Amino acid sequence: MDALWQLVEDAYPGFRSDMEKIEKLLIDSIPQATPTELYSASRHLILTGGKRIRPALVLLSYKAVNPEGEVSYVAPIAVGIELIHTATIIHDDIIDLATMRRGVETVNAKWGNDIAILAGDLIFSRAFGFIGVHPVRKVSEVVSRACMRLAEGEVLETLHTGNASLTEEVYLEIVERKTASLFEASAECGALAAEGSEKEVAALSRFGYLLGIGFQMTDDLLDIISGENVLGKKVGMDISLGKPTFVILHALRNAPDGKRKALESILKKENKTKDDVKRALEIFEASGSIEYAGKRAKHFIEKAKEELKQLRSTPARRALEVIAEYAIRREF
Numbered sequence: 001m002d003a004l005w006q007l008v009e010d011a012y013p014g015f016r017s018d019m020e021k022i023e024k025l026l027i028d029s030i031p032q033a034t035p036t037e038l039y040s041a042s043r044h045l046i047l048t049g050g051k052r053i054r055p056a057l058v059l060l061s062y063k064a065v066n067p068e069g070e071v072s073y074v075a076p077i078a079v080g081i082e083l084i085h086t087a088t089i090i091h092d093d094i095i096d097l098a099t100m101r102r103g104v105e106t107v108n109a110k111w112g113n114d115i116a117i118l119a120g121d122l123i124f125s126r127a128f129g130f131i132g133v134h135p136v137r138k139v140s141e142v143v144s145r146a147c148m149r150l151a152e153g154e155v156l157e158t159l160h161t162g163n164a165s166l167t168e169e170v171y172l173e174i175v176e177r178k179t180a181s182l183f184e185a186s187a188e189c190g191a192l193a194a195e196g197s198e199k200e201v202a203a204l205s206r207f208g209y210l211l212g213i214g215f216q217m218t219d220d221l222l223d224i225i226s227g228e229n230v231l232g233k234k235v236g237m238d239i240s241l242g243k244p245t246f247v248i249l250h251a252l253r254n255a256p257d258g259k260r261k262a263l264e265s266i267l268k269k270e271n272k273t274k275d276d277v278k279r280a281l282e283i284f285e286a287s288g289s290i291e292y293a294g295k296r297a298k299h300f301i302e303k304a305k306e307e308l309k310q311l312r313s314t315p316a317r318r319a320l321e322v323i324a325e326y327a328i329r330r331e332f
Helices: 002-011 015-029 036-047 053-065 071-096 107-111 113-131 138-160 168-193 198-225 237-241 246-254 257-268 274-286 289-308 315-327
Strands: none
Touching: 002 015, 002 315, 015 036, 015 053, 015 071, 036 071, 036 107, 036 113, 053 071, 053 168, 053 198, 053 315, 071 107, 071 113, 071 138, 071 168, 107 113, 113 138, 138 168, 168 198, 168 246, 198 246, 198 289, 198 315, 237 274, 246 257, 246 274, 246 289, 257 274, 274 289, 289 315
């Protein structure tokens, strides 16, 4: 991830300094308090880092509209949105029975499901403490709507896990709600805080939305093609869980009959083995599904970059372009 932030710093000097201010506020957002187990669990993933892509989108969208704006004015929004993301991945890990995240134990693995659920709740509460007091009142409305869509996306994904007849349209709906919604809110809230014009707010909102779709598609692809323990989780996790992705859906439509039936059988199995995952990967490769998914991800990223052309040329706008370009060739 550091490679990306260096590219962003090159485009927008001062980025790292601005993000350090946001990072400090984020780390201080959850105190060390009692009950110790609850607060330690709540701080766990915040302290282990993360991409911080959403706070960066808030900051850069703000600066793209108002280059002279004070970071302190937008930092609470950036922190609030990152806290919401953290809470959702804690709850995600509970649902997925995940044991590793970012190279460390998940909250549920370390403290158990009960404390993990409550830690997520505490983090959500703290997030809205930051968001709710911001002078730009529409920010709360935008973030609240995004949180509702996040929950809807999580349920849709759960309902369709293992569904071999799922369409690409429904998969996109899941991605739009579960991932793109918070990317969209991040960019939109940055523009709103900067008091952007209707055109600027709409362009950045749309940029975040499209970037979020492309970003998630790339994540799904990395789950399949990267080395062991990419992103701190086992390769093939989506296959193991039977979660729908563009790669899986394309293979189900395009693999020869025998291989398609084999893939359907693998996805329906309750307990998948390493051999099952390996066999699925072979089917994806033979069906051209990995290449197809990469092209679809690139399509959305290119559309996202088009939205930025509606903004004036600034270092922050260029930094947003850098993030979009990196999203489809990343290895983190």
